[in-house]
Amino acid sequence: MNFPSKLIENAVEELAKLPGIGRKTALRLVLHLLKAETEDTNLLSSALVRMRTGIRYCKTCHNISDQEVCGICSNPLRDRTILCVVSDMRDVIAIENTSQYKGLYHVLGGVISPLEGIGPSDLHIQSLVERLPSSEVKEIILALSPTMEGDTTAFYLTRKLKDYPARISSIARGVPVGGELEYTDEITLGRSILDRTAYSS
Amino acid sequence: MNFPSKLIENAVEELAKLPGIGRKTALRLVLHLLKAETEDTNLLSSALVRMRTGIRYCKTCHNISDQEVCGICSNPLRDRTILCVVSDMRDVIAIENTSQYKGLYHVLGGVISPLEGIGPSDLHIQSLVERLPSSEVKEIILALSPTMEGDTTAFYLTRKLKDYPARISSIARGVPVGGELEYTDEITLGRSILDRTAYSS
Numbered sequence: 001m002n003f004p005s006k007l008i009e010n011a012v013e014e015l016a017k018l019p020g021i022g023r024k025t026a027l028r029l030v031l032h033l034l035k036a037e038t039e040d041t042n043l044l045s046s047a048l049v050r051m052r053t054g055i056r057y058c059k060t061c062h063n064i065s066d067q068e069v070c071g072i073c074s075n076p077l078r079d080r081t082i083l084c085v086v087s088d089m090r091d092v093i094a095i096e097n098t099s100q101y102k103g104l105y106h107v108l109g110g111v112i113s114p115l116e117g118i119g120p121s122d123l124h125i126q127s128l129v130e131r132l133p134s135s136e137v138k139e140i141i142l143a144l145s146p147t148m149e150g151d152t153t154a155f156y157l158t159r160k161l162k163d164y165p166a167r168i169s170s171i172a173r174g175v176p177v178g179g180e181l182e183y184t185d186e187i188t189l190g191r192s193i194l195d196r197t198a199y200s201s
Numbered sequence: 202m203n204f205p206s207k208l209i210e211n212a213v214e215e216l217a218k219l220p221g222i223g224r225k226t227a228l229r230l231v232l233h234l235l236k237a238e239t240e241d242t243n244l245l246s247s248a249l250v251r252m253r254t255g256i257r258y259c260k261t262c263h264n265i266s267d268q269e270v271c272g273i274c275s276n277p278l279r280d281r282t283i284l285c286v287v288s289d290m291r292d293v294i295a296i297e298n299t300s301q302y303k304g305l306y307h308v309l310g311g312v313i314s315p316l317e318g319i320g321p322s323d324l325h326i327q328s329l330v331e332r333l334p335s336s337e338v339k340e341i342i343l344a345l346s347p348t349m350e351g352d353t354t355a356f357y358l359t360r361k362l363k364d365y366p367a368r369i370s371s372i373a374r375g376v377p378v379g380g381e382l383e384y385t386d387e388i389t390l391g392r393s394i395l396d397r398t399a400y401s402s
Contacts, residue, residue, distance in 0.1 A: 004272060005256065007251055007255050019229065019230070020229070029219050034253065042253075047215040050211070050212075051212035052239050055206065065206055093204065
């Protein structure tokens with residue numbers, strides 16, 4: 001693509017570095033910004049810079065935070081006996097949106113992935129081990145994606161945490177609510193039979 | 202969605218104002234920026250601001266330009282007897298990429314669309330009428346999208362330009378190269394029969 005302006009070309013190239021945005025989409029975004037007020041572009045770009053330079057991570061759970069300790073860790077209403085271990089911030093947001101969980105979190109910052117060169121020491125696993133003894137945690141829920149990497153990380157964590165006296169659980173795997181049995185893959189369906197739950201009578 | 206940080210929330214909201222980017226995609230972009238170097242965010246945001254504040258429009262053809270007159274209008278190698286009227290800058294880029302056109306352009310800045318409240322006076326039509334008498338233009342190609350709005354604009358332009366002694370043509374409409382007759386809609390196929398071209402013998 002040949003651009004009539006170096007400024008446009010630059011902006012398109014920077015936008016196209018973002019995941020899922022190609023040069024055509026980037027150009028569409030640039031044209032949108034050109035049609036909108038200059039102020040909109042200023043707001044966008046200052047929000048990005050302030051976010052990137054101002055962001056902090058909670059020193060307890062490593063979730064993203066505006067303060068030294070995040071809103072969840074410092075909330076006296078949260079249940080301090082239960083800890084949910086997740087891969088990243090998006091998982092915290094997803095679980096918070098369910099309104100089904102009132103405990104604390106621990107954000108690993110990824111999962112073990114030898115292919116991508118991510119080992120246990122690249123994740124916040126040591127800090128998890130260190131925060132437990134002085135905590136009131138009685139149950140640790142591993143809420144990791146049901147992938148090879150997620151399962152490897154879960155396996156590593158269960159071994160790493162075996163000396164700490166807490167129940168370690170995993171989020172349930174089974175047929176998604178609203179899903180059709182017919183179209184569920186064999187592994188998930190098999191798992192849903194093995195992990196069947198009794199109707200409370 | 203509840204965000205653990207006002208800074209993140211702000212950045213997500215600003216990104217989600219862009220067309221085709223929802224809050225989930227915006228969050229993915231934000232997390233990408235957080236994982237990348239701070240410098241990357243600075244580069245992106247300064248490219249956007251410089252683009253938005255520094256951009257100029259060619260005073261002759263209204264294409265986007267870094268100078269007062271754009272690279273195409275000022276290029277002595279372009280054919281000044283032929284003028285292509287397009288809706289916006291993207292069309293110029295698309296036509297330039299074909300390498301099939303060596304004439305000049307005129308960018309209208311949109312098409313007539315009563316539904317969106319865009320009338321002839323909102324477009325660069327008057328300046329088109331004004332630039333013609335002092336030009337060498339012998340043919341005007343209307344390269345507008347084959348939509349209701351594009352056709353309306355083309356009809357308006359043919360009437361507006363009827364006193365100017367130039368041949369007015371439209372880009373060909375027909376079966377796309379590589380397209381299958383079977384899957385071409387009736388209107389396009391009908392048009393392609395009416396506008397059939399003779400094999401040069």
